[in-house]
Amino acid sequence: MRRSGTILAVxxxxxxxxxxxxxxxxxxxxxxxLLLPLxxxxxxxxxxxxxxxxxxxxxxxxxxxxxxxxxxVQGFREKLAERAPIVLTEVDAGVLATREQAxxxxxxxxVREQVQAIFDDGAELLVTAESVPLGSATPAxxxxxxxxxxxxKDDSGRExxxxxxxxxxxxxxxxxxxxxxxxLGIDPALGLSFDVVDVASDEEASGAALGxxxxxxxxxxxxxxxxxxxxxxFAGERESGTLETLLVQPVPVAEIAWGKYLxxxxxxxxxxxxxxxxxxxxxxxxxxxxxxxxxxxxxxIGRLLAGLVYLPGCVLVCAxxxxxxxxxxxxxxGQMTVLPALLFTLLPTAVASQPELEMDLLxxxxxxxxxxxxxxxxLRGQLSLGPVLMMFASHAVWCWLLLSRLASILDAEKVLNSxxxxxxxxxxxxxxxxxxxxxFVSVLATYMIGGTLQSKSLFWxxxxxxxxxxxxxxxxxxxTMSRLSSESGGSVLGLRAPSALHLAGxxxxxxxxxxxxxxxxAWQQTVLPLPKGALDNPxxxxxxxxxxxxxxxxxxAISPAIWEELLFRGAILFGFRHDxxxxxxxxxxxxxxxxxxASVYRLVPTFIIGLLLGGLRLRTRSLLPAVLLHAGYxxxxxxxxxxxxxxxxxxxxxxxxxxxxxxxxxxxxLGAPRAPRxxxxxxxxxx
Amino acid sequence: MSSQDGDALAIQARGLRKTFHDPQxxxxxxxxxxxxxxxxxxxxxxxxxxxxGKTTTLRMLATILAPxxxxxSIDGVxxxxxxxxxxxxxxxxxxSTGLYxxxxxxxxxxxxxxxxxxxxxxxxxxxxxxxxxxxxGSFAEGRCEALSTGQKQRVSIARAVLHDPPVLILxxxxxxxxxxxxxxxxxxxxxxxxxxxxxLFSTHILSxxxxxxxxxxxxxxxxxxxxxxxxxxxxxxGEEWLEDVFKALVRDxxxxxLGDPVQ
Numbered sequence: 013m014r015r016s017g018t019i020l021a022v023x024x025x026x027x028x029x030x031x032x033x034x035x036x037x038x039x040x041x042x043x044x045x046l047l048l049p050l051x052x053x054x055x056x057x058x059x060x061x062x063x064x065x066x067x068x069x070x071x072x073x074x075x076x077x078x079x080x081x082x083x084x085v086q087g088f089r090e091k092l093a094e095r096a097p098i099v100l101t102e103v104d105a106g107v108l109a110t111r112e113q114a115x116x117x118x119x120x121x122x123v124r125e126q127v128q129a130i131f132d133d134g135a136e137l138l139v140t141a142e143s144v145p146l147g148s149a150t151p152a153x154x155x156x157x158x159x160x161x162x163x164x165k166d167d168s169g170r171e172x173x174x175x176x177x178x179x180x181x182x183x184x185x186x187x188x189x190x191x192x193x194x195x196l197g198i199d200p201a202l203g204l205s206f207d208v209v210d211v212a213s214d215e216e217a218s219g220a221a222l223g224x225x226x227x228x229x230x231x232x233x234x235x236x237x238x239x240x241x242x243x244x245x246f247a248g249e250r251e252s253g254t255l256e257t258l259l260v261q262p263v264p265v266a267e268i269a270w271g272k273y274l275x276x277x278x279x280x281x282x283x284x285x286x287x288x289x290x291x292x293x294x295x296x297x298x299x300x301x302x303x304x305x306x307x308x309x310x311x312x313i314g315r316l317l318a319g320l321v322y323l324p325g326c327v328l329v330c331a332x333x334x335x336x337x338x339x340x341x342x343x344x345x346g347q348m349t350v351l352p353a354l355l356f357t358l359l360p361t362a363v364a365s366q367p368e369l370e371m372d373l374l375x376x377x378x379x380x381x382x383x384x385x386x387x388x389x390x391l392r393g394q395l396s397l398g399p400v401l402m403m404f405a406s407h408a409v410w411c412w413l414l415l416s417r418l419a420s421i422l423d424a425e426k427v428l429n430s431x432x433x434x435x436x437x438x439x440x441x442x443x444x445x446x447x448x449x450x451x452f453v454s455v456l457a458t459y460m461i462g463g464t465l466q467s468k469s470l471f472w473x474x475x476x477x478x479x480x481x482x483x484x485x486x487x488x489x490x491x492t493m494s495r496l497s498s499e500s501g502g503s504v505l506g507l508r509a510p511s512a513l514h515l516a517g518x519x520x521x522x523x524x525x526x527x528x529x530x531x532x533x534a535w536q537q538t539v540l541p542l543p544k545g546a547l548d549n550p551x552x553x554x555x556x557x558x559x560x561x562x563x564x565x566x567x568x569a570i571s572p573a574i575w576e577e578l579l580f581r582g583a584i585l586f587g588f589r590h591d592x593x594x595x596x597x598x599x600x601x602x603x604x605x606x607x608x609x610a611s612v613y614r615l616v617p618t619f620i621i622g623l624l625l626g627g628l629r630l631r632t633r634s635l636l637p638a639v640l641l642h643a644g645y646x647x648x649x650x651x652x653x654x655x656x657x658x659x660x661x662x663x664x665x666x667x668x669x670x671x672x673x674x675x676x677x678x679x680x681x682l683g684a685p686r687a688p689r690x691x692x693x694x695x696x697x698x699x
Numbered sequence: 700m701s702s703q704d705g706d707a708l709a710i711q712a713r714g715l716r717k718t719f720h721d722p723q724x725x726x727x728x729x730x731x732x733x734x735x736x737x738x739x740x741x742x743x744x745x746x747x748x749x750x751x752g753k754t755t756t757l758r759m760l761a762t763i764l765a766p767x768x769x770x771x772s773i774d775g776v777x778x779x780x781x782x783x784x785x786x787x788x789x790x791x792x793x794x795s796t797g798l799y800x801x802x803x804x805x806x807x808x809x810x811x812x813x814x815x816x817x818x819x820x821x822x823x824x825x826x827x828x829x830x831x832x833x834x835x836g837s838f839a840e841g842r843c844e845a846l847s848t849g850q851k852q853r854v855s856i857a858r859a860v861l862h863d864p865p866v867l868i869l870x871x872x873x874x875x876x877x878x879x880x881x882x883x884x885x886x887x888x889x890x891x892x893x894x895x896x897x898x899l900f901s902t903h904i905l906s907x908x909x910x911x912x913x914x915x916x917x918x919x920x921x922x923x924x925x926x927x928x929x930x931x932x933x934x935x936x937g938e939e940w941l942e943d944v945f946k947a948l949v950r951d952x953x954x955x956x957l958g959d960p961v962q
Contacts, residue, residue: 017813017816021810025799025802029799032801161706252795252797252799254796254797254799256793256812257791260791261788261815263814
């Protein structure tokens, strides 16, 4: 009874403070709910408005139809005349209208110049016509080809083109119909007809649409609202200096943490409720059109009950938010973690929007994927009992695992770690922030610049990315870290010789790692199949198989090994390590490393490899083993697994080869461990 | 130093030691084998420069941090064996203590009263009594963010003595206070002597220690250099002013001349 008393007291205290923070309450909970109908309404009315104004707009069309067949040209003029408001003007389009007859083909620039000259007088569309022979018989009957010249940047031009095109389509149908009737009497196409009936009720169809939407929607809302409360309840308490007071109260810290967690959960659920209500209002008032929701897309009681299967997901997301935001020492530091947390939770949730994915026992047990699939199936009305039970059971375990970590958030040893002055602390936080910023910059640069260049030319795109873009970021970040820590650039990047044993150990890890990656890939293919066609995408695979062996090794093994290691395991890990614990620094740099690979399919393997390489860098205190392992691993995958070099394919390996990893690990563990330096907390004394 | 068997000491620490792991600097020894004894009704000052280990020592006694080695007990209760019982017997306050900005003074007191498991009826009576005693009537219903430094200080003190603890542990209680507020704090500490409360407080301000303390413990580099009344320390070092006493002790400890360790 006492126990629940403390938890309730903390919960009430947190909620009271949240409610009194009017601005935050408004921004985190109410504003999104209010913006939802506005967004739909705005989007809808904007669309309608632009449609209406365009349809009502008078467009200027100029015609030069001298060379077309009279009957067709006449029909076209009639159709255009029916479609008011159009201002028709006759012009002499000169060489444009006569080019077929003149037998010359025009360059794009000439066409552009000519059309522009005509458009300068206010016209928005130019239509020319020419007669073309139909078939190869001599003399062939003549048809008419129209040319429509417009400017895609001009709204009126697009509208004029659309009207003219519609007229031409109608005309073609009329001509076709007339001719068919003339030849055959009754249309033979009438001998075959069919219609399509959707046996799913409106209710079910809209349920399925909601099922794809709601899990992602829920994760967004829960994290946005929950992270605010979590930051206030944990980091805020640290910042305002009340945490120490709380820790000397005669109650277990776990109870305090539980009270705070419940506050996060309550805020998240209330925000979710508000936003769902807002969504419901939008649907029932027919504000805006949600894709595929139809007319009976409401949330009704039945659907809200179905939503209960997502409750484990809510509990889990809120626990995650608490654990992630709770470890931050300040609001600012906490805000850094919200985006990665969001990405981290969206990924398993988004799996549920894959239509062909069936919820089975394995998927049900995956955190967040299970509840999202259950919600999807429940809204479709196709929930099967086995996987749902599995989902609840496994999520009870996940929740328990996460929630049992809650008390550690308020662990005084970590929270109140004394012994460093404020200035020093501030400087170190600056370094972690900078490391995070450089990480984001490199991820974005890889996506935007590297991605764009690679889509033009794979070889040059990758070369520029690895030998220009990344070195630039590395140079700037190393200089920054070096200035902040007053250590040399070399020691920021870890450019020192490793022990021979460590070097040998990391070489031994290569085949085992490649073997694990191949097996993981095979397993992942069953859970998260690659989209069909990805493997035989001719642009990509073609380009890669066209490369010579040396080009491949250079691009896919050596370049990434050098530059990615210098960036992620060099400058970024150094920055994180200055501020954060070993574990957090490793996790964050691995997450950035995985994100930089811009692929859902490679996310998990690259994350794990990022962890391993980071661990190697910290263990050996040198970057070289990580570079070697990275290069060897990439090289083996590229050459062996892709079948380029038969002798290196895993089937032809001796069976013992992957097991070399075990002595490798032993060498790394045993090789010259450095004893931690002992430093007195007191001012240095003169001896 | 005498130890009275049977009648437990208010605070007793034996060989207290605390080692931190710092990500950059490796193992850091903040407190290295510290003995401490305080009697009921005694005001004990822990004097030392920044980084000497004062805060760490007080946090270990207040059960916020667990000692790496050694033992400590409050009012006869071991800090490691029954931390919750220890927390019921101490009032803890530090110079950096904050208040919940969006709660009123009354709500703050009520909240921490509930943490101490005080029933509703007695709690209301106790809160009223404290508001009266610390003259907080005029601002008890206003949010803490709107209070002046002195007013906040009174709320914090009232919060620390809410459960009428026999031992008060104050970590640099006057840090960050203006002259009026810090003199009010000194008056408060003095008033505890007559109430029979044991007050252990840390400071690096020599005049505070001179004025208030029955006994002074000089702490430096995680070790207790000397303990005694001001007179005893003076005769031990042959210096008249506490500042000189302190310097002499530090000099002895270092075995070498040192500039000025006290700011």
